[in-house]
Amino acid sequence: MDVFAVQGQEEFNTVKVSTIHDSGSSTATFTMPWDKQLTTRGLIYNNEPHTFIADDSVYVWGMQATSTNVMNTADLSLESLSKLEWALIFTLHFE
Known part of the structure; x- marks a missing residue:
């Protein structure tokens, strides 16, 4: 980006x-x-192999940003994502 x-x-x-x-x-x-106030950003991704069911959508990777100049480690769990100030998450959908 x-x-x-x-x-x-x-x-x-x-x-x-x-x-x-x-x-x-x-x-x-x-x-x-x-937003120019988002001065710090970083990647969010799984660094371990991941198995998933093709019936559901899967978060693949993303970016996070913050205006506090403090970047916390995040993963793709809903709990972790809910704590972020801003994120762009790429999701895989199966057809």
Whole structure:
């Protein structure tokens, strides 16, 4: 995720997500407004192998941000995510 300024003083993030699968790959890019008060940010991800049921949506990874300049360790559990000031969570849905 990159922060860049657009017209005036408003800031935006560019988010690029790439996927690789048996039949090829794809990349999606989108922008979203960014609150300048969120001065510290970090990744949220599972560093252990994870098994899940394909019937449910699964949190894959994310980013967190805070305005306090103090970054707490977070995981993808609902309890941990509920304590964050701001987060962008990427979720895998099965069809």
